[in-house]
Amino acid sequence: MAHLSLSWANVAIVLSLCLGSISYGYDFSIISTTVGQPTWYAYMGLTTDPTQASLYSYSNSIIGTIFGLFSAGAIFGGLFVGWFSDAHGRKKSLLSAAVINIVGGALQAGSVHVGMFIVARFITGFAAAMLVALVPVYIAEVAPPAIRGLLVGQHGAFFLVGYTVAAWVAVGSFYSANASFNWRFPLSLQALWPLLLCFFVYWLPESPRWLVSKGRPDEAWKILAKLHYDPKDPEQLFAREEFFQITSQCAADKASYGDVSLLHLFTKPHLRKRTLVATLVMWASPANGAIVIYSNIVVLVAGLGFDSADSLLLSAGWITLACVGNFANAFYLDKLGRVRSMVIGYVGCIVFVIIEAAIVAEYGGTTNKAALSAGVAMLFGFITFYGGFVDTTIYVYCSEIFPTHVRAKGMGWSIAVFFLGNLPFLESSTTGYATIGWKYYLLFIILPALNVGLLIYFCPETKGLSLEEINGIFEDKVAVRLTNLTEEERRDLDSRILDGVVGKDPQAQAPERNNVEKSAEVTLDE
Known part of the structure; x- marks a missing residue:
């Protein structure tokens, strides 16, 4: 993180x-x-x-x-x-x-x-x-x-x-x-x-991870932003990284397990x-x-x-x-x-x-x-x-x-x-x-x-x-790794997050996240 x-x-x-x-x-x-x-x-x-x-x-x-x-x-x-x-x-x-x-x-x-x-x-x-x-x-x-x-x-x-x-x-x-x-x-x-x-x-508040698992990432972001707000971190990178990791992992888990x-x-x-x-x-x-x-x-x-x-x-x-x-x-x-x-x-x-x-x-x-x-x-x-x-x-x-x-x-x-x-x-x-x-x-x-x-x-x-x-x-897929990153890897990840992977307003990405989850569900159904 x-x-x-x-x-x-x-x-x-x-x-x-x-x-x-x-x-x-x-x-x-x-x-x-x-x-x-x-x-x-x-x-x-x-x-x-x-x-x-x-x-x-x-x-x-x-x-x-x-x-x-x-x-x-x-x-x-x-x-x-x-x-x-x-x-x-x-x-x-x-x-x-x-x-x-x-x-x-x-x-x-x-x-x-x-x-x-x-x-x-x-x-x-x-x-x-x-x-x-x-x-x-x-x-x-x-x-x-x-x-x-x-x-x-x-x-x-x-x-x-x-x-x-x-x-x-x-x-x-x-x-x-x-x-x-x-x-x-x-x-x-x-x-x-x-x-x-x-x-x-x-x-x-409700658990943000549970909200993401239920297709409600916009509500999850609001909670994470409050939980991890830090005045010394104007970009709120900690919260953004965690939100990115949670939503990515949730989509991967649904694709794997349904x-x-x-x-x-x-x-x-x-x-x-x-x-x-x-x-x-x-x-x-x-x-x-x-x-x-x-x-x-x-x-x-x-x-x-x-x-x-x-x-x-x-x-x-x-x-x-x-x-x-x-x-x-x-x-x-x-x-x-x-x-x-x-x-x-x-x-x-x-x-x-x-x-x-x-x-x-x-x-x-x-x-x-x-x-x-x-x-x-x-x-x-x-x-x-x-x-x-x-x-x-x-x-x-x-x-x-x-x-x-x-x-x-x-x-x-x-x-x-x-x-x-x-x-x-x-x-x-x-x-x-x-x-x-x-x-x-x-x-x-x-x-x-x-x-x-x-x-x-x-x-x-x-x-x-x-x-x-x-x-x-436990030999499962990890969609996004945040622990033990090098400084260069951390800068690259944060740059991608701020430039659009999650976006400056993560709430705006909620429809995209929902589409990812729906795509995973369609794949499983097929």
Whole structure:
């Protein structure tokens, strides 16, 4: 690109969209603290007392179902949003997800029995997946290439803000004398963040890449010109270059692929390669055990000998560290690179899980405070590496490897894989810890070790490249290259852009661009 361009418009859009990230993080995290509230167990007729064998077994089954149904809803939400976002645009999809999220949160807070609560978790999971897929896609489509990792990484950082807020709200609610307030108030706040998102969505622009893909380049240019306006660049070459690249690549993609359905992610060779890479990246996260620990952190800490109040405090501190780690991950991701970051993170996690398993095996159920405290410390070490190197990276990577005309579908599939991968672990985690104890941790040592090798072998690096140029590393055509041009090549390109390739008024070229796209469609039909 001509130069790095980061405007206040970019920042404002990212921060507004991150309300969706907070919504997802809060939705997902609040259940881990809800199951740490004794008053919730009492109201729902459940127990944490293993001496009540029959009821205890039933309770573990219900909690596993609650965790699992959120993930099941998210699988459907991820697949749905891929189609809906491409058909109706990013803005309408965000608004729809926010409304569904409000309904799900309200139903949870007002639940009168456990069946209603389970259904509400499914609805909330559906909406949460829509948001967790949409936000990184939208940010990726408006972010300058050189800092795309930083900006898209705010999605991962802010959904950890949602985790953190949920944890500390639960801590505060725990000390209320009102038994109903203990768990209903934290759940009710699930509606707050999507309500705020509904307000901000109104002024957000539509994704310029989506507009170009729908044959509306004049509207796309107006948005790009505002997003990348720079008073030091009177010709606005940065915006013009990007517009030229986007419109050229869109025409090339339509000529190559035409209309693409979800099925084409698996039947077209170059899309299939991307889909398999995204599947690997998203599977590696639940196979690492992070979400199981996220969801069960209160129970895990309690199992190491801490009472309910201390468990909630320690889990809130753990989530807060994860939040700090995710912001750090976003900050250096563009320098460190996507694949290297994931490999470092997973290797660090494996080390800490090995030590954690050894401590639980030797000292679990004892009163050795020093050893049990060390067990908690290992959980903190785990999240330092996962939050600091992985949690943000996976969303950045999967949001950028798919071409524009199929990006929402590809990201939707990725999110569905993420929650599908979580489903067996979340369903089995409560029972697994209760029945085989420390041996359950072996899953999160063996599987990540295998995945590290696969990530190194199969995943290409994407840092620094524009979304259109990433096509090249998957052996697709790149219509216009802007990264790593020589000064002479840059001057020649800018001269052609200003002399008529795009024109001094890119809006005037919209009919020409439409004709290019129509020609591509005619060729495909023939």
